[in-house]
Amino acid sequence: MSNIKKAFENGKAFIAFITCGDPDLETTAKSVRAAVAGGADLIELGIPFSDPTAEGPVIQGANIRALSGGVTTDKIFDLVRELRSDVTIPLVFMTYANVVYSYGADSFISMCRDIGIDGLILPDVPYEEKDEFLPICRKYGVDLVSLIAPTSEGRIAMIAKEAEGFLYIVSSLGVTGVRGEITTDLGSIVSVVRENADIPCAIGFGISTPEQAKKMSGYADGVIVGSAIIKILEKYGREAPPHVGEYVRSMKDAIR
């Protein structure tokens, strides 16, 4: 069991997603610290990928901006090393299978342990393929976070029983992005998880307002917000960090 459980010890968890290197790594570092100050309990650091097939236009845009700015996996490792001088909340990487595979899964995941990354979220690695990375994650004590989707009927128990860190409950069909309304029966999904495993559940995809966060946190142990934060970075660029901090505070306050 990693550090991740600490994120769920302070009431409902607020999990912030930030794409590393959008618009540059200095802004990422400032935004992470602003989110921590604003009350974020865990931060998902996105390592950009050229072709992020699970992302909507907002996060796709962040990936493109970051990669055109010259960010690389190695530079992101340096960023995390620097962040760990004062940031103590759990940090996880969110990226795509090829970024880890191409680096060499063993080198990548051992580096995660060395620099203080607690978990790994790979949206294109479902239960059936997790053995590609899971034994290595276990070897280095990095949690491989599993996802459950609105279409996971019949698979929830299987996934929950072997889940590590926390369970990422995908709120809606489709890709990441802000949504006006979330209609999935999340209560039922979480209750199947509860019957099968003792693991925190966090709901992501489509959450942007304090009202949505409050509602979603009623079903689970935490909420994950990505696109809404990326929109702030897109709008304010290098001036974004204080706005990110303020936004995170409003969201955390709503779910306290």
Place this chain on the structure above:
Amino acid sequence: MTNERGRFGVHGGQYIPETLMNAVIELEAAYDHYKNDPDFNRELETLFNEYAGRPSRLYYAEKMTRDLGGAKIYLKREDLNHTGAHKINNVLGQALLAKKMGKTRLIAETGAGQHGVATATAAALFGMECVVFMGEEDTKRQALNVYRMKLLGSDVVPVNTGTATLKDAVSEAMREWTSRISDTHYCLGSVMGPHPFPTIVRDFQSVISREARAQILEKEGRLPDAVLACVGGGSNAIGSFYHFINDPSVRLIGCEAAGRGIDTFETAATISTGRLGIFHGMKSYFCQDKYGQIAPVYSISAGLDYPGVGPEHAHLHDIGRAEYVPVTDDEAVDAFEYLARTEGIIPAIESAHAVAHAMKIAPAMGKDQIVIITISGRGDKDCAAIARYRGEDINE
């Protein structure tokens, strides 16, 4: 690996979002059922023969043979199929399967537009809704095919992310599928993507080599010495190879698009320049940088302009059963013009890559040897682009 399903050696697998897992499981179960269902197979065969115009001809290219002065050259004429390419074989199979599964809507990606046109055609025939995703760059290169799809009643969505070509069209179709699964079948156009697609598409395309094998035995009383086909994702190539895989005397040669050359960045020759990776649902070879970012590949041919290759080809390469060779834009354009002049057949620029390689190897082969080249599609769609390549601006 705990799960060996859908693996070709180390390649293949199901690297997709959890949201799609039940959809591919449902698809696999339906396919496993219907592939052995006599009614399904009869219905498909009727569509192949009566609608698509199969079997396609195996044509002896006598003038080309004489001109090259070596091996006897046969052309497997997939260009004569309805809609003008091999793509219809797979699409009729998948559309029929989707209909049996109760799906009412097809989505597809397309590069050159041939798969999009075939999908739009099947959707019209079966009364299904159809949306085709196509790189914006390709909608310009293949404007005629965009019009054809619209004429057939499909929506065409230009994709302007990334390089705005085939890979981006695949990504966008996958995104669309995650947002609407219950009534929608993703009619993937090549032997790629997550299991079971590489197997399903290969099975439907294997009609090419099933026919070619019987046809060459009838005409020549023996197997060919080599079978050549172009490879992007690799559907016409796997279809052309499949029933010859267990005949070790038959060389299987896949011709990749080298673009401006495999020593440049403007290439799409995956096996020559790529390395092992995980993308678009599969483990296979991909053109990528040292950090695993997928490379912006290039080829004159929109249909071969893809940074990966199907997992079964990657495996055939690993075990040495098939050879994969790069063919440049220049060589393909020369072959496009050569086949037009020599045999009166205008091949798709994709297929011209295979013709180009045959022109290299046939002269050194014996007159008693036999080469089959799959002409995967017809070249009408490419005429304006080739004219531009030669410095002539014509209106389509």
